[in-house]
Amino acid sequence: AALPAGTPTPPPAPHLFSDPAEIGALRRNLLAWYDRCKRDLPWRTLAATEPDADRRAYAVWVSEIMLQQTQVTTVIDYYSRWMQKWPTLQALAQASLEEVNELWAGLGYYSRGKRLQEAAKKVVSELAGRMPRTAEDLQKLLPGVGRYTAGAIASISYGQATGVVDGNVIRVLCRLRCIGADSSSPAVTDRLWDMANALVDRSRPGDFNQALMELGATVCVPKAPLCGECPVKQHCRARRRKLFGKPTPVPDVEDCGVGGCPLCPPATEPWDSSLGVTNFPRKAAKKQPRVARTATCVLERRGCHGAPEYLIVQRPSSGLLAGLWEFPSLPLDQGLQEEKQREALADHLRAWTGRPVVAGGLRFIGEVVHIFSHIHQTYVVYSLPLGADVTLDPALSPSRWVTEEEFHASAVSTAMKKV
Ligand code: SF4
Secondary structure (H helix, E strand, C coil): CCCCCCCCCCCCHHHCCCCHHHHHHHHHHHHHHHHHHCCCCHHHHHHHHCCCHHHHHHHHHHHHHHHCCCCHHHHHHHHHHHHHHCCCHHHHHCCCHHHHHHHHCCCCCCHHHHHHHHHHHHHHHHCCCCCCCCHHHHHHHCCCCCHHHHHHHHHHHHCCCCCCCCHHHHHHHHHHCCCCCECCCHHHHHHHHHHHHHHCCCCCHHHHHHHHHHHHHHCCCCCCCCHHHCCCHHHCHHHHHHHHCCCCCCCCCCCCCCCCCCCCCCCCCCCCCCCHHHHCCECCCCCCCEEEEEEEEEEEEECCCCCEEEEEEECCCCCCCCCCEECCEEEECCCCCHHHHHHHHHHHHHHHHCCCCCHHHCEEEEEEEEECCCEEEEEEEEEEECCCCCCCCHHHCCEEEECHHHHHHCCECHHHHHC
């Protein structure tokens, strides 16, 4: 029968989970595997043992923010220190941004820590310290909490039967259902959310979501997935296709038998048999990162006990690396000659030291490359030794002299540590 006008066309059956028996089997297989093989992680222990719902949600929230863009093994240590220092929302709400940045130093994407702290303040001051209790409210009321994080907190902390879609889930679902259209496009993203919501186990949603992500992180990995060990291999259409070729004899471009299918690989990039299951997922080419150069100077003086001290200054409170400390630095125009960049840096340093700086006195040390998510940054590093009597104009704060040890304990970025 024809669908009523305005109803979106459902995707072709090969890209869906429509058989309730298959959905039930997939849930059971995945959860049994998770119970056997899951990694012991501190936030999982807290989510399973903490009786207070607000504390539980907070513990999951912190882990989810730290895990965005960062490997599990790196996060564990940061997470433990964070939860020791700020075990509750109330404790975090009272922290200063400086303390947050210090603890976050080295974890990257610093605005995450800042936003987490701002959101904690909001929960304490505007929501009476009570975390919103559904994914919808978490996303609506907490700054920095998007659809994924809201779904993760609600399913893991409160048992709400709501799905999640992150990079790992995208990969697994695209392979399970041979989705080869651009996985970052809104049309495909919507389908993946629908699928995650349909699949999530109704009685153990938090475990199911974590299991799906764990599968993507440890078995259905990007380059060489371990299909032989996969607990859901009998539900995987990409694997079936790899083993048996095309499911039915179909015209070249019509992988699922439906012409112009919005979820199949584009006709210009059909299934490549040398890639096997890693044909999926596919993404539009990434934008090239912006290339930037920055001159930076390590100003050094003898401290009162003879040990060297270095000048660090604070970055503005918004933008890249907001509020972090660095050696005095100056973004350079592209193609600036060495001599000119020295002069520009000397000028810039005069503002910090309150005295003229001779460009020729700057010693070139080398170049340091650091890749931020969207910037390919080169630091051109100079050093300049100063007499012991240098004092700074307090009007030029925030700046301070630190020993090497103090430098490493300060809120400085990984890029500055490299410098
Ligand atoms: Fe991923 Fe292979 Fe499992 Fe399919 S069978 S879900 S491709 S690991």
